[in-house]
Amino acid sequence: MKKFLAAAGAMGALLATSAATLADQPHPWQWRFQEAATSIMDQIEWFEVYTLWFIVPITLLVLFLLSYCIVKFRASANPVPSKTSHNTLIEVVWTVAPVVVLLFIAVPSFQLLTAQYNPPEEAKLTLKATANQWNWDYEYQVEEPLSFNSAMLPEADRAAAGKEDKARYPRLLAVDNELVVPVATQVRVLVTAADVIHAFAMPAFGVKTDAVPGRINEIWFNARKEGLYYGQCSELCGKDHAFMPIAIRVVSEAQYDTWLTAARGDLKGANKALMAAVDGEKSVAVAGN
Numbered sequence: 278m279k280k281f282l283a284a285a286g287a288m289g290a291l292l293a294t295s296a297a298t299l300a301d302q303p304h305p306w307q308w309r310f311q312e313a314a315t316s317i318m319d320q321i322e323w324f325e326v327y328t329l330w331f332i333v334p335i336t337l338l339v340l341f342l343l344s345y346c347i348v349k350f351r352a353s354a355n356p357v358p359s360k361t362s363h364n365t366l367i368e369v370v371w372t373v374a375p376v377v378v379l380l381f382i383a384v385p386s387f388q389l390l391t392a393q394y395n396p397p398e399e400a401k402l403t404l405k406a407t408a409n410q411w412n413w414d415y416e417y418q419v420e421e422p423l424s425f426n427s428a429m430l431p432e433a434d435r436a437a438a439g440k441e442d443k444a445r446y447p448r449l450l451a452v453d454n455e456l457v458v459p460v461a462t463q464v465r466v467l468v469t470a471a472d473v474i475h476a477f478a479m480p481a482f483g484v485k486t487d488a489v490p491g492r493i494n495e496i497w498f499n500a501r502k503e504g505l506y507y508g509q510c511s512e513l514c515g516k517d518h519a520f521m522p523i524a525i526r527v528v529s530e531a532q533y534d535t536w537l538t539a540a541r542g543d544l545k546g547a548n549k550a551l552m553a554a555v556d557g558e559k560s561v562a563v564a565g566n
């Protein structure tokens with residue numbers, strides 16, 4: 278099982294290196310996962326397909342048995358109901374079969390859970406995400422700390438921010454200040470809240486954890502592809518819960534270092550310079566640089 282998961286992760290990484298830098302994002306009426314950007318999300322996708330090989334046959338079997346009983350034992354065809362109280366063979370089958378199925382599901386699920394709570398290496402970057410009603414405070418815990426707030430970008434502010442391209446900066450998901458991290462870097466995120474319970478979720482990374490006031494939960498990710506990724510608060514936290522997006526921009530290590538140095542003195546200027554480098558000349562003109 279571990280060899281299979283490792284092979285799946287390696288194949289995903291190979292495909293990702295040739296993909297475009299614009300990462301996957303939510304789409305209207307989407308019913309599948311976003312494209313995986315981490316090895317953990319690869320394993321989650323594999324586990325979902327694996328469990329379907331059990332769920333679909335069991336569902337069809339139950340549907341067949343229900344239909345069979347409805348037809349065969351209907352009152353018109355079976356006016357004298359059976360008085361059978363039990364059947365040893367049936368009792369054994371419907372006890373042993375679920376146990377076997379659960380064992381086949383439990384083993385890989387425990388392996389996945391273990392991988393989620395045991396990062397393969399020590400984090401090179403530690404961030405703190407504090408949830409508020411209804412925005413996020415981010416703190417870079419580096420030698421010279423950097424802190425800023427990130428909130429949903431109002432439609433009226435798109436032009437000033439240089440984010441009029443809704444294909445890249447979707448409505449209700451674009452933010453004023455993205456969280457910026459370097460690609461192929463082990464990142465630790467310490468998640469907490471300042472008021473009520475929230476949740477930090479980034480689907481493409483395969484991470485989700487509650488943000489609880491007075492407590493700190495820890496998650497990690499290692500994004501293998503540059504791009505702009507979107508998530509949301511995933512815990513009902515008040516009237517504007519639906520307007521509390523999370524945006525993480527994954528860039529090269531050189532771009533990250535340049536942005537971090539500039540952001541300490543001028544966050545907006547650093548963000549616009551990074552957008553110009555990532556989005557191209559069109560964004561430079563739109564952003565007013």
